[in-house]
Amino acid sequence: MKRTRPLAALALCVCLLLSCLPGASALQIHGYSEGFAQAEEDGKWGFAGPDGTVAIPLQYNSVVSFSLGMAAVNLNGRLGVIRPDGKYLIEPEYDTLMPAGYGLYIAQKGGGWGVVSVLPYQSAAGKKTNQIYPLIYDSVEVGKSGGLDALILTAQDGGKTVVPLYQLPGQLAALGVEGSQFPLTRGKLPSFSDVKGKDWFSLWVDIAYNTGIMAGTGGTSFEPGRAVTVAEAIQMAANMESRYRGDDFHTTSHVSNPWYNSAVSYCQASGIITADQFDSYTRQITRRELAQVFAATSLAKSLTERNSLTRVKAAVGDVSAADPAAPAIWGLYAKGILTGVDGSLSYRPDDAVTRSEAAALASRLARPEQRVDLF
Structure with a gap:
């Protein structure tokens, strides 16, 4: 044992020395x-x-x-x-x-x-x-x-x-090319000061911005870590619904007081939300509620299952059949939109959802090539 450790240390030093020599392989x-x-x-x-x-x-x-x-x-x-x-x-x-x-x-x-x-x-x-x-x-x-x-x-x-x-x-x-309602415009990329190329969410911010589902929060900021409000989620749903249906809501400038009234009215008229669904539009939305809103869009309803719904129900351990939002949450997993927050596919329905997380969900809804096969 007294001789093994010095020999192992010597071998490690030799390997490090060789890796520094000219022509040595290095990533x-x-x-x-x-x-x-x-x-x-x-x-x-x-x-x-x-x-x-x-x-x-x-x-x-x-x-x-x-x-x-x-x-x-x-x-x-x-x-x-x-x-x-x-x-x-x-x-x-x-x-x-x-x-x-x-x-x-x-x-x-x-x-x-x-x-x-x-x-x-x-x-x-x-x-x-x-x-x-x-x-x-x-x-x-x-x-x-x-x-x-x-x-x-x-x-x-x-x-x-x-x-x-x-x-x-x-x-x-x-x-009949799927996703054609959300075309990717070449070169249309954001330059938010708080989104870096190394961030895991930069892909989703790029797509959500490019397809017109999300925008910045003012100046050069996106605020990826800030919690999404009910009003912001409804605005995203309205943008997706309008682009999918091909009407002019997403191309028309809306002036309302408060600012989200037009999106609320549009989503109510489209059957995405009901008049008494939320007690406040300015509070944070939960992950449970976001799934319910997004799953109620015409886009989400049109998608076919790519992951076994039976396997999804068995795998997502923190969503029970007694939860009124369970069909919406399970459905988005089955359609390749939700991936969970950990390796066990946990959803954490009571948690708040960040703007970066919402961008990921919206991007997978809009762009079929980014949807996920879970099993």
């Missing part, structure tokens, strides 16, 4: 964006989490920083797009991928160019596909047409198809 971490940093070791790239350890395996030739919950990756010379858990939104099979906004990428494979989506849809032939424009064009680019930003698709015979970018959300909706 290199670059700037954070949406909770992840590009990470490289021995020529392989992946992503590190906020604690500096590898969160997405180092297996790629190169990677691009996360933006709005998506990152392009190069795997053995083929390009694809992943989400924050490393799952592919676009399989790595393309020679070129360039973001065009709205969850769309200009794609090239071999001699063909087209446009692909991070979200698939059922084609007219009944097949699942993510090709919005098939890879049959000689070139595709984002350029100007009539003073507007547009997709310009050039056929092999020289003919051109010009699609103004503002028309893309409508095209996606017509094709």
